[in-house]
Amino acid sequence: MRKKNIFNSTILSTTFLIVFTSLTSCSDDDENPEVVNEEEIITTMNVTLSASGVPTITLQSQDLDGDGPNDPVVEVSGNLTASTVYSGSIELLNETETPAEDITEEVAEEADEHQFIFVTSGSVASTAYNDEDADGNPIGIAFTLTTGEAGTGTLQITLRHEPKKPNDGTLADAGGETDVVQTFTVTVE
Amino acid sequence: MRTYAIALFAIIAACNINAQDCNSILLGEIIDFHDNTPLHNATVLLTGTTKSVVTGLNGKFRIENLCDGYIELEVYHEECKTKLITVLIDGDTYQEISLEHHLEELEEVKIVGSSIQNKTNSALEQTLKLETIEQYSSQSIGDALKEINGVSSLNTGANIVKPSIHGLNGSRVLVLNDGVRMQDMEWGEEHAPNIDINGSGSIAVIKGAAALQYGGDAIGGVIVIEQPKFKEQDTLFGKTVINGVTNGRGGNISSELTKVFENGFFIKGQGSLKRLGDREAPNYILSNTSSQEKAGKINFGKLLFNWGFNVKYSYFESDLAILRASHIGNVDDLIQSINSQEPAIIESFTYDIESPRQEVAHHIGSLNFYKRFQGLGKLNVQYDFQKNRRFEYDIRVGDDANKASIDLDLTTHTFSSDFKWDSEYKYKLHTGVMGRYQDNFANPDTGVRRLIPDYKKYDVGLFLIGEYRFSDNLTVDGGLRYDYNRIDAKKFYRTSRWEERGYDEQFQDIVIDDLGTQLLTNPIFDYHNLSGTLGMEYQVDNSSTLRFNYALGQRAPNPSELFSDGLHHSAARIELGDLRIKSETSHKFSVSKEADYDLWAYSFEPYVNFLSDFILLEPTGVEFTLRGAFPVWSYRQTTARIVGFDASIYSNFWKNWSTSHKFSLVKGKDLDFDKALINIPAANFRNKVSFNRPKWSDFEISLESNYVFRQNEFPEDIIVFSPEQQQDVLLQINTTPPAYHLLSAYSKMQFPIGQKNQLQVSLTVNNLLNTAYRDYLNRQRYFADDLGRNFIVQFNFKY
Structure with missing residues (x-):
């Protein structure tokens, strides 16, 4: 009987010892955790529209807090000129990093998995693709924009990831997921 | 039961005729080790003979015509482990024998699982038996639990099934896996319990926070998963369950083996x-x-x-x-x-x-x-x-x-x-x-x-x-x-x-x-x-x-x-x-x-x-x-x-x-x-x-x-x-x-x-x-329909 009790208390004290050592050994990491700066986040889209003989116009949408509560800030540098064919280019940046990371390069590298889709209205008459991926399908980093008569219009730019390629240039047909979407309201004069 | 007792008495009486001229009487009492209460209906067999008696309501028994000296008794009760005991007969002798009743830890594997004890007295409680658990062998614990009335699940597709009791899920449902409270990030809606349904013997659900021994925060309820129980005797047993599933074109296999020695x-x-x-x-x-x-x-x-x-x-x-x-x-x-x-x-x-x-x-x-x-x-x-x-x-x-x-x-x-x-x-x-x-x-x-x-x-x-x-x-x-x-x-x-x-x-x-x-x-x-x-x-x-x-x-x-x-x-x-x-x-x-x-x-x-x-x-x-x-x-x-x-x-x-x-x-x-x-x-x-x-x-x-x-x-x-x-x-x-x-x-x-x-061979069609x-x-209802027809063929081999 006595022997059994000794055995039992051995088990008990071993258990306590294991608990104690495991508890103490785990509480030594009192350092502060490492901050995470999101790498893939796109904070900024810059669109440059240029044509000979007219001022170059830039459109910008910037959301520095990413999925934070602040809305993107949209800026249009000036008015477009009527009945003009602009040559356009898109730049995507991650400005949470210094220096800012150019995401456009990643899109270009995986061009077959990406496409910008343009939707126009009002005085923005049309857009056309000016680049293509390895399969000969459009990407949209470079494009042309044709303005119509004076008035207001909108240009909506959407970057789709893994769209159906080729597609008919509409969002519905392209499918995939949206990486960036912004609608710019512009004045054509 | 009464006829059984009468039959036994008849056997005893028959034995008595053959008895030699030994006149000692053994008066015995069989009690429950655990709470000292008398055990009724226990059988006492005098080893080496056919002489046996059954205890009455007071747990007492009496064997007459014994010779003085050592005798060996085998005491058997259906809810207890059989015990062998040596008794010295010296004239009329009194002997108290304690049996290990309430075999909580040692309960035999009963296919029907009817020996499962309730975890609470007054709360709403229901248990899934081994048979049902085996039926769900190719699915998840969340799917099996839906057999219990009042239990539903919060799913993310067919793979992630989170049990929900009376409309409450996540951190409000405490899962006790073989005595261990699961700590598996149960807070997330797309986090399913990290438990394999195979290898559980019974799953009890207590609908509400009444099972305080497990935690006071089980506002939804408690799921208690326990291992199958077995008797303390020298055995080797196991089972293998194989399922073939058409929806998903795959299946699963689960196998287990248990060896128990006489010494426990x-x-x-x-x-x-x-x-x-x-x-x-x-x-x-x-x-x-x-x-x-x-x-x-x-x-x-x-x-x-x-x-x-x-x-x-x-x-x-x-x-x-x-x-x-x-x-x-x-x-x-x-x-x-x-x-x-x-x-x-x-x-x-x-x-x-x-x-x-x-x-x-x-x-x-x-x-x-x-x-x-x-x-x-x-x-x-x-x-x-x-x-x-x-x-x-x-x-x-x-x-x-x-x-x-x-x-x-x-x-x-x-x-x-x-x-x-x-x-x-x-x-x-x-x-x-x-x-x-x-x-x-x-x-x-x-x-x-x-x-x-x-x-x-x-x-x-x-x-x-x-x-x-x-x-x-x-x-x-x-x-x-x-x-x-x-x-x-x-x-x-x-x-x-x-x-x-x-x-x-x-x-x-x-x-x-x-x-x-x-x-x-x-x-x-x-x-x-x-x-x-x-x-x-x-x-x-x-x-x-x-x-x-x-x-x-x-x-x-x-x-x-x-x-x-x-x-x-x-x-x-x-x-x-x-x-x-x-x-x-x-x-x-x-x-x-x-x-x-x-x-x-x-x-x-x-x-x-x-x-x-x-x-x-x-x-x-x-x-x-x-x-x-x-x-x-x-x-x-x-x-x-x-x-x-x-x-x-x-x-x-x-x-x-x-x-x-x-x-x-x-x-x-x-x-x-x-x-x-x-x-x-x-x-x-x-x-x-x-x-x-x-x-x-x-x-x-x-x-x-x-x-x-x-x-x-x-x-x-x-x-x-x-x-x-x-x-x-x-x-x-x-x-x-x-x-x-x-x-x-x-x-x-x-x-x-x-x-x-x-x-055992079975076929399920869902x-x-x-x-x-x-x-x-x-949570995927916005995107797609739920599962279509599914045939599950199961081979369950017990050895």
């Missing part, structure tokens, strides 16, 4: 493997829904009646693909998915597991020791260790394509001890203490801001429960529990979020570092929770029982409710916790009336649960980012009421035929805002008819109908601005899918193989009519 020592091993490819809805393939699971368990110990120990280690690993079409970009994609009736991406069948996916591994190690004190009770001491490692992979581009977006490592140590005074017939007392330390590490290498921060958590719990038997038909029970929880987190907030939430006014003192756009904070919160229960069980007559129970439960907020902040990519939603959230309290009243007659049985269990500071997560609006607009889901607290009932009828009016009917209804209301609560399961009605003929190799066939009503009560949909459409649109995020009706069939036969082995349906509590 045992060793047991179990392992399972499961592999399924893409699942199918009636009209299309659910692309990227394959899964893979591995599980293993080893345990050894010594389980004697008066003391024992048990050392266990178990491992569970799952790699689950998540429906490709459910990974969406923004609110416009969600609008498009809800409006289109088909998933956006349908590819051909594959076994590949691509992103989005989850990879989870869970380890449990435990040491348990118990000792029983004669005439007093039982002491139990346990230490357990758990490690949960979770990776979630989203669809990412470039260098990050194969990098996890969520990488969490949760380690938990728990020490607990309890003592149960169960030697008195009139009353029983159970008291215990628990200490727990938990550490969560969120790996920053993901390159994605942490959804759940690094934290340390400390829990201490104390409980006392008692049970008093007023008479043979009235038992009253009650208990109290106190829990202390401390959470000490290190969390980064975006400065803009910190200010938008108003934390800069209330919590500025917890900021420990300012990194410009982000703040590092150190929230330390303490919670003191009190829980209690009071109930009674009244045996109305031989066939019916009435129970009443009141349970007070209190639960501290979990890390997700406190700290969530940011875009949950896989769900395409911004989830916002709140540091101001305090403990929630539940007052649940339940009544149950059960009756079991020869030809039929019924149960009726109404309940009402009043919840104050009830924590819920619901869509509250949208936030705009460059990626578009995202629905915001925020946690808030409210006063709520959940009311409902579970009813069931079982009948057996004709030989070989039986029917069962179950109906379950829950209604949830947010009393502060006078609106419906989110995610309350729809009413459902299950009817089953079975034909059973044991003569034909245990043949059984059954047909079951499951009608799920439409949930008519749900919170209003929200209006969001669609950047794509440049206007406000109604986002039908809360609208519930229509009612549906599913038929399923099951048939089995059992064949003996050799002397001891058995083979969704027999290949009905296309969507369930309100499936």
Whole structure:
């Protein structure tokens, strides 16, 4: 009987010892955790529209807090000129990093998995693709924009990831997921 | 029984004629070791002879005409371990013999599982038997639990099934896996319990917080998973279950082997493997829904009646693909998915597991020791260790394509001890203490801001429960529990979020570092929770029982409710916790009336649960980012009421035929805002008819109908601005899918193989009519239909 009790208390004290050592050994990491700066986040889209003989116009949408509560800030540098064919280019940046990371390069590298889709209205008459991926399908980093008569219009730019390629240039047909979407309201004069 | 006794007496009388001229008498008394009560109907055999007697109601027996000297007796009682005892006869002799009654730890594996003890006295409680568990061998524990009336599930597709009891899930449902409280990040809606259903012997569900010994925060309920029990005798046994599944074109295999030695020592091993490819809805393939699971368990110990120990280690690993079409970009994609009736991406069948996916591994190690004190009770001491490692992979581009977006490592140590005074017939007392330390590490290498921060958590719990038997038909029970929880987190907030939430006014003192756009904070919160229960069980007559129970439960907020902040990519939603959230309290009243007659049985269990500071997560609006607009889901607290009932009828009016009917209804209301609560399961009605003929190799066939009503009560949909459409649109995020009706069939036969082995073959067909349906509590209902027809063939070999 006595022997059994000794055995039992051995088990008990071993258990306590294991608990104690495991508890103490785990509480030594009192350092502060490492901050995470999101790498893939796109904070900024810059669109440059240029044509000979007219001022170059830039459109910008910037959301520095990413999925934070602040809305993107949209800026249009000036008015477009009527009945003009602009040559356009898109730049995507991650400005949470210094220096800012150019995401456009990643899109270009995986061009077959990406496409910008343009939707126009009002005085923005049309857009056309000016680049293509390895399969000969459009990407949209470079494009042309044709303005119509004076008035207001909108240009909506959407970057789709893994769209159906080729597609008919509409969002519905392209499918995939949206990486960036912004609608710019512009004045054509 | 009486005839048996008479027959035995006749044998004794016959023996007496042959007896020699020895005249000593042995007067004996057989008592229960455990509470010193007399054991009636025990058989005492004089070894080497055919002389045997049976004890009477007072536990006494008498053997006459014995010669002086040593004799050996074999004492047998159907609920006890057989005992051999040597007695010295010296004239008329008196001998007391104690038998080990109440074989809690040593109960024999009974296929029917009828020996399962209740965990509570007065609460609503139901147990799944081994037979049912085996039927669900190729599915998950959440699927099997839906057999229990009042239990539903919150699904993310078919792979992630989270049990929900009386409308409550997640941290409100405590899962006790073989004595260890699971710490597997149960807070997430897309986190399923990390348990392999194979290898469990019984699964009990206590609907409510009445089982205080396990925790006071089980406002939804407790799921108690236990190992099959076995007798302390020299045996070697095991089983192998193999399932072939058509929907998913795969299957699983599970095998276990147990060796028990005469001295009580045992060793047991179990392992399972499961592999399924893409699942199918009636009209299309659910692309990227394959899964893979591995599980293993080893345990050894010594389980004697008066003391024992048990050392266990178990491992569970799952790699689950998540429906490709459910990974969406923004609110416009969600609008498009809800409006289109088909998933956006349908590819051909594959076994590949691509992103989005989850990879989870869970380890449990435990040491348990118990000792029983004669005439007093039982002491139990346990230490357990758990490690949960979770990776979630989203669809990412470039260098990050194969990098996890969520990488969490949760380690938990728990020490607990309890003592149960169960030697008195009139009353029983159970008291215990628990200490727990938990550490969560969120790996920053993901390159994605942490959804759940690094934290340390400390829990201490104390409980006392008692049970008093007023008479043979009235038992009253009650208990109290106190829990202390401390959470000490290190969390980064975006400065803009910190200010938008108003934390800069209330919590500025917890900021420990300012990194410009982000703040590092150190929230330390303490919670003191009190829980209690009071109930009674009244045996109305031989066939019916009435129970009443009141349970007070209190639960501290979990890390997700406190700290969530940011875009949950896989769900395409911004989830916002709140540091101001305090403990929630539940007052649940339940009544149950059960009756079991020869030809039929019924149960009726109404309940009402009043919840104050009830924590819920619901869509509250949208936030705009460059990626578009995202629905915001925020946690808030409210006063709520959940009311409902579970009813069931079982009948057996004709030989070989039986029917069962179950109906379950829950209604949830947010009393502060006078609106419906989110995610309350729809009413459902299950009817089953079975034909059973044991003569034909245990043949059984059954047909079951499951009608799920439409949930008519749900919170209003929200209006969001669609950047794509440049206007406000109604986002039908809360609208519930229509009612549906599913038929399923099951048939089995059992064949003996050799002397001891058995083979059971069964066929299950789920969704027999290949009905296309969507369930309100499936988070993928926006994107795709639920599973189509599925045939499961099972071979269950017992040896």
